[in-house]
Amino acid sequence: MRVLMINQVFYPDVAATAQHGHDLARDLVCHGHDVTAIASRSIYGRKGAALPSEEVVDGIRIHRVGRSLFGKAGITARIADFFIFYVAATLKALMLPRHDVVICFTTPPFISAVGPILRRFKKTRFVYWVMDLYPDLPIACGVMKPGSLASRFFESLNRRCLKAADADVVLGRCMADLVRSKGVPEDKIRMIGVWSDQEEVRPVPRDENSYRAEWKIEDRMLVMYSGNFGIGHDVATFLEAARSLQHDDGIRFAFVGGGKKKAEVEAFVAEHGLESTCIIAPYQPRERLDELLSAADLHLVSLLEGVEGIMVPCKLFGILAAGRPALYIGSEKSEISRVVVENDCGASVRQGDVEGLVEVIRGFADDPTAREAAGERARRALIEEHGADHRLAAWRRLLEEITKTTAASPARQGETRA
Known part of the structure; x- marks a missing residue:
């Protein structure tokens, strides 16, 4: 052929x-x-x-x-x-x-x-x-x-x-x-x-992860958004959540990648003095993808409500491969929300629900066992279906x-x- x-x-x-x-x-x-x-x-x-x-x-x-x-x-x-x-x-x-x-x-x-x-x-x-x-x-x-x-x-x-x-x-x-x-x-x-390829992207233990060492995460929980900050993505909800959690020393955020809304993210972090709790980084080499995704304990995926069906963010599947739970921000009708909920590998909140997002993040921070179990279900979902x-x-x-x-x-x- x-x-x-x-x-x-x-x-x-x-x-x-x-x-x-x-x-x-x-x-x-x-x-x-x-x-x-x-x-x-x-x-x-x-x-x-x-x-x-x-x-x-x-x-x-x-x-x-x-x-x-x-x-x-x-x-x-x-x-x-x-x-x-x-x-x-x-x-x-x-x-x-x-x-x-x-x-x-x-x-x-x-x-x-x-x-x-x-x-x-x-x-x-x-x-x-x-x-x-x-x-x-x-x-x-x-x-x-x-x-x-x-x-x-x-x-x-x-x-x-x-x-x-x-x-x-x-x-x-x-x-x-x-x-x-x-x-x-x-x-x-x-x-x-x-x-995502389960052989290319594998979970990397915390204590072996060079990103966590470089960013001085130590034993804190790292919440990451990685990939394209595009016009179809909601950044406002997770930025407000990061601001709400800025005084919680047990939680850090990382915003990695590029796109039209990356400048908005950078401006928000600078305006609200979040540099000590929010890491800003460009796209990383594909060869380090498993290490990057494994650096986080929890990942963010977002889509503006009304955009579901028009696009389907692919970042979720790398997250599943890395064995990490995902927090989806957007409509429950989105394929991403359905996959997360059906496989019980994270949580789904609506756009603008900052309090709900903060509550979920704190819940995972307070319960490492539940977080790790959700990550295991994520990896299994990828291997068995995605x-x-x-x-x-x-x-x-x-x-x-x-x-x-x-x-x-x-x-x-x-x-x-x-």
């Missing part, structure tokens, strides 16, 4: 979609398939073309096109960079030999429009990997106005892409419901969640089914008919 993957970010980028794309591509190569990726020559958010135009990594042929001229200078500048990538990626995809199936991601938004083009002109099967939904996300976050001409145009474009795909892979039940509401036929919707082995096997079955054009078979472990 010849597989083409199109996403603006790919190895060696540390963005989540780059890592999951690389994981899937490596797995397909290991199972004897031929994989090619089209990505940008720029690291996400940076100016210039830092990466080679062509190389082979782990048996994956990577073609890099375009470059970022503006980085994250502003919305208009980013749209210009997106347009450059759209054109360059489309031309490269048309020039390459025919592939059996193309997997289009959602970075940049609407790169999935390349899928129907390849389907029409090269008879390539098309799978839409729905990591986020646009224009739903900017509308929900107030960046675009609902009902505006631009919103209606992009909504129409995305619906056409969803309906043109041979399969739309969604990340959770909430996302499946939203895609279904757009008129996408039921037999096109497949639910395959994202993952690990890379399950998800990657589901992807292989889906792609093999589509390229063989056989009658749909019953969903098996790791994949569900959404």
Whole structure:
């Protein structure tokens, strides 16, 4: 099977979609398939073309096109960079030999429009990997106005892409419901969640963790938010909780990563004098992911209410792999809330419920035994259901089914008919 993957970010980028794309591509190569990726020559958010135009990594042929001229200078500048990538990626995809199936991601938004083009002109099967939904996300976050001409145009474009795909892979039940509401036929919707590798990310004992030593955590409980501080994430609730707990010397917070709201986090910590209780750090190397996630005793995952279904934060699965409990902030309808509650591996509170969040944090701080038990259930949930082995096997079955054009078979472990 010849597989083409199109996403603006790919190895060696540390963005989540780059890592999951690389994981899937490596797995397909290991199972004897031929994989090619089209990505940008720029690291996400940076100016210039830092990466080679062509190389082979782990048996994956990577073609890099375009470059970022503006980085994250502003919305208009980013749209210009997106347009450059759209054109360059489309031309490269048309020039390459025919592939059996193309997997289009959602970075940049609407790169999935390349899928129907390849389907029409090269008879390539098309799978839409729905990591986020646009224009739903900017509308929900107030960046675009609902009902505006631009919103209606992009909504129409995305619906056409969803309906043109041979399969739309969604990340959770909430996302499946939203895609279904757009008129996408039921037999096109497949639910395959994202993952973490239980072998790559393992629990690291407290006394062996260099992050805890570097940050002078000692025997205190560390609460961490790690990853993207994006426009769809609620940071206000956990920042207010950190302020409420600033005089509790047994608790520390760490805010690790980047994104549009990272500056808001940094400003809040400085404004309220929380530097002694809140650690601020940039993204960390993937090679140290297990150590980073294991440094925390408790992890935060958040999503603005109204954004559930539009995106599904993937950070939860690394947390599960590290054997740590998760505190989810957002709607109980979110896939993340459901996974946490169903597996009893943390707690779920609503956006804005600062008192509730503080109470849960203090409860875990006061009961290390309960905290460790929740972490053990988290690790077990990953191994039994949410690990890379399950998800990657589901992807292989889906792609093999589509390229063989056989009658749909019953969903098996790791994949569900959404």
